Amino acid sequence: MNFILYDGIEWKNLFPITLTRPVSEIRLGLFTIKERWEKYIGVKAVDIITQPFLSKKYSLVKKEYFTNILLINSSFLPNEELIKIILSLKENEAIFFKKKIVVIKKSFFSYKENIISLKEKNYKKIYNIKNIVHIQHTWDIFINNESVLKKDFMFFTKGKKSFSLLGKNNNILCKEKIFLEEDIIANNIVLNAQLGPIYIEKGVDIMEGSVIRGPVSIGKKATLNIGSKIYGGTSIGSFCKVGGEIINSIIFSYSNKAHDGFLGNAILGTWCNLGAGTNISNLRNDYRKITVWNYEKKNFIPINLQFFGLIMGDHSKSAINTQFNTATTVGVNTNIFGYGFPPRYIPSFSLGGIQNSKKISFDRVCETAKIVMNRRNVIFSIVDKKILEYLYQLLNI
The missing domain is CATH 3.90.550 (Spore Coat Polysaccharide Biosynthesis Protein SpsA; Chain A)
Structure with a gap:
């Protein structure tokens, strides 16, 4: 068919x-x-x-x-x-x-x-x-991730046999809801599937002291750094490096949140990097419903959600100790740094934080992408460059 x-x-x-x-x-x-x-x-x-x-x-x-x-x-x-x-x-x-x-x-x-x-x-x-x-809408992705993950697990593990962890002193709760592919390295970790399934693909390295509480999916050859705390509703893509505290978030392949800091109700595109100490607020101090950037209306619009962290486009980066406000939208290929809270909408190819009026030169965009991708043995192709070039010429994206 x-x-x-x-x-x-x-x-x-x-x-x-x-x-x-x-x-x-x-x-x-x-x-x-x-x-x-x-x-x-x-x-x-x-x-x-x-x-x-x-x-x-x-x-x-x-x-x-x-x-x-x-x-x-x-x-x-x-x-x-x-x-x-x-x-x-x-x-x-x-x-x-x-x-x-x-x-x-x-x-x-x-x-x-x-x-x-x-x-x-x-x-x-x-x-x-x-x-x-x-x-x-973007928020439909993390809203539905937990239920979709559970259905995926039931449908695609039926009749298949799970491998065992390659390690010692691991605490496994509700083993029947945990599916492991081959060559997963783990010592002194906790896998708790009492509230939902856990699926870990081949070649994942889970360092000491990490705790995973389902429903969670970890992509192949991802790395969980020491003491990682991964809560339910989270999907981590292949070749990612993660650490700190993550809940109800989707991280696309080849992106990093390798250090301490909180990420919740969020989506990171591919080739993103959150610097050490980066934190994302997913709840307003007054507990009210949030507003989110609308690209078509070029303004913030109210939506019926209370928990909303960060939506970040591909190739974007944050410097150490960056603090994102609730419901922040970050475009493609931004480089975020500086004092104070960054704006809740940061256009693509922006350089800085509060002072984000400067645009990264396209030569620097390509140079950085090439360096980052080469570190993972991936080629920054002519086609990749053409896509970024097309977006670079647009306004307010």
């Missing part, structure tokens, strides 16, 4: 995380959205339809059209009920959630079609699904 994942109108609502990736590359639970769809359906996606400036990196094929194809809105997460309906779809039938397209089955699809403009009246039959996770 061939399928294409496409970016709907949700892509713009998920800035700054989607400034550098399609919606399908967002990580929550155990996987990215793309990986999750591929595991549920059982085959690889044949293409990703996203913004033109991202297509050279993320598009999979160069065909002009497809036949007998499923078109799937990437902002929806698959579940068993949805997959059953998908398997029964016939030509020109669709699945909707609250009048929004989830899946379309077409006998012929050309890239000239405008997917977003398609309406209910265009289909022979429409199925409506009532229960589905829809990622429409």
Whole structure:
């Protein structure tokens, strides 16, 4: 069954995380959205339809059209009920959630079609699904992470055998809800799955005194430094280095929060680094609901949330002892330092903190990205440079 994942109108609502990736590359639970769809359906996606400036990196094929194809809105997460309906779809039938397209089955699809403009009246039959996770805003990612992580664990560990820890004097609580891949090194740690499952991928190094309280996911070859405290609702990507206190947060691959400090109800993109002593407030002192930056309105808007920490785009960094206020949004490739609290919205490519009117030169942007990525044996490609160059020329992102 061939399928294409496409970016709907949700892509713009998920800035700054989607400034550098399609919606399908967002990580929550155990996987990215793309990986999750591929595991549920059982085959690889044949293409990703996203913004033109991202297509050279993320598009999979160069065909002009497809036949007998499923078109799937990437902002929806698959579940068993949805997959059953998908398997029964016939030509020109669709699945909707609250009048929004989830899946379309077409006998012929050309890239000239405008997917977003398609309406209910265009289909022979429409199925409506009532229960589905829809990622429409950045905060939907950490709000849903705990429940998605639990479902992922149940679905993808069924019938599989867990490995054992390579270490001594470890305290394991509720072992049946813990799944370990091979070559995990750990001594004198605590894994507590009484409140939710713990999934740890291969090659993870968990240093002494670390405590993990599920539901939590740790990606391959990640490192947890001495005394790390990882609370529920947290997903840490591959090759990350983390430490301190983390709760209900998603850290994309190759990002670091290696030192003491608090991170809660937050998302870090890839290639981010939080300097030693960086702390993030996830609750206002007066306990009121928060406001968050809206890229389209270019202003802060109220939302019905009390706990909200930080949303940080790819390649952004904070200096030691940086203190972020509740519900701060940081763009792509920022370099944050200086006295006092940084602003609650920091545009991409900004240099400084309160004094953030200065813009990093594009040569320095590329130079830093190349150095950081080379340290992990990853090449800063021409395509990566083109994406950052496109964003650099935009205003207020």
